[in-house]
Amino acid sequence: MQKENRLIKHWQQVLQKLEQMRKQTGSPQPIQLIAVSKTFPAEDIATLYYAGQRNFGENYIQEFKDKTVILSDLPIIWHMIGHVQSNKSRIVAERAHWVHTIDREKIAQRLHEQRPPHLPALNVCIEINIAAEENKHGIAANSDAMFALATKISHLSRLKLRGLMCVAKAGSCDTELREQFMQMHSLLQQLNQAGFSADALSMGMSGDMGTAIACGATHVRIGSAIFGHRQYIK
Ligand SMILES: *Cc1c(COP(=O)(O)O)cnc(C)c1O
Numbered sequence: 001m002q003k004e005n006r007l008i009k010h011w012q013q014v015l016q017k018l019e020q021m022r023k024q025t026g027s028p029q030p031i032q033l034i035a036v037s038k039t040f041p042a043e044d045i046a047t048l049y050y051a052g053q054r055n056f057g058e059n060y061i062q063e064f065k066d067k068t069v070i071l072s073d074l075p076i077i078w079h080m081i082g083h084v085q086s087n088k089s090r091i092v093a094e095r096a097h098w099v100h101t102i103d104r105e106k107i108a109q110r111l112h113e114q115r116p117p118h119l120p121a122l123n124v125c126i127e128i129n130i131a132a133e134e135n136k137h138g139i140a141a142n143s144d145a146m147f148a149l150a151t152k153i154s155h156l157s158r159l160k161l162r163g164l165m166c167v168a169k170a171g172s173c174d175t176e177l178r179e180q181f182m183q184m185h186s187l188l189q190q191l192n193q194a195g196f197s198a199d200a201l202s203m204g205m206s207g208d209m210g211t212a213i214a215c216g217a218t219h220v221r222i223g224s225a226i227f228g229h230r231q232y233i234k
Contacts, residue, residue: 004047011035011048011226018220021213031213034079034202036223038063039230042070048226049074057081057100057221061088068095081165081202081221083137090114098123100165100202100221103138105152112156121160124153125202128187130180131169138166141183143190150196163200163218164188168208177208181215188216 018031036057037045045056045067054075058064059082068078079098084107092099093114102108102124115122126149129138139145146164153161164187168180184203191198204212204220212220224230 007044007047007227008051010228011051011053014222014225017209018213021210025214029218031217032219034081034219034221035226036081036205036221037067037227038082038223039232040227042067044227045071045076046074049076055079057223061085061091065091065095079221084111086110093122094119096122098125098162100125101127101137102149102153103127103129105149108149108153108156108159112158115158121158123162123200124159125163125165125200126150126153126161128164128166128184130166130184131172131176133169136167141187143187146187146191147194150191150194150198154196161196161198163198163202164191165200165202167205168203168212172208174211177211178215181212181217185216 018033022031032055034055034057035048035053038059055077057079064080077097078095079100080092080096081100083101084092086106089107089110093111094116099122111122126146127138128141129136130141139149150161153159164184166184168177181203184201188198188201200218201216202219204217206222206225209220
């Protein structure tokens with residue numbers, strides 16, 4: 001009980017912060033909170049679901065699968081925010097509502113082919129490697145690479161291109177964060193100017209959500225500020 005109350009309290013604090021920040025930016029749209037539940041048990045997700053949270057994000061395919069099975073009675077909106085390997089794409093195509101990490105044509109093609117016909121098109125974001133980090137996934141932060149992948153996605157009827165996603169470089173100062181997030185904002189504008197209709201800018205985590213929102217984030221992915229410190233088993 002105490003653990004549940006603490007979880008709900010932290011979640012409410014994040015919601016309040018988001019609302020404050022939304023007011024500061026003057027944005028009419030509420031910012032979507034994706035609660036990133038990786039490494040935390042399904043019961044924590046259920047607790048927040050019953051408190052009113054609907055969007056949850058997971059990184060690892062096996063963990064995603066297990067939790068979607070356990071929680072299949074709850075109409076949760078599931079976001080895959082981790083890298084999707086081709087040989088594990090089917091489970092994502094069958095169970096996710098959003099995939100934020102499209103960074104190559106092959107994975108888009110597979111998700112399209114594997115998306116069950118009775119489900120609506122899968123919402124996808126193109127992942128941008130915004131600080132050109134060697135160890136990170138995502139396409140290069142230039143409009144040619146983005147237009148090429150966006151064009152491919154637009155030809156796949158079982159996918160719906162919603163926007164762009166990034167993870168800012170760890171250890172960036174506020175000025176560096178702002179540069180990265182403003183570049184994302186600019187890329188999304190270019191996408192829309194080119195005739196794609198993309199409304200989602202998925203950026204901002206527990207440590208940088210304020211800056212991300214100031215730069216136009218529409219979806220923030222918040223883990224530790226809600227669930228607490230993660231302990232990795234692997
Ligand atoms: C883990 C993770 C998050 C959440 O990070 P926190 O710092 O715990 O808020 C967001 N996005 C991605 C892609 C992640 O892997």
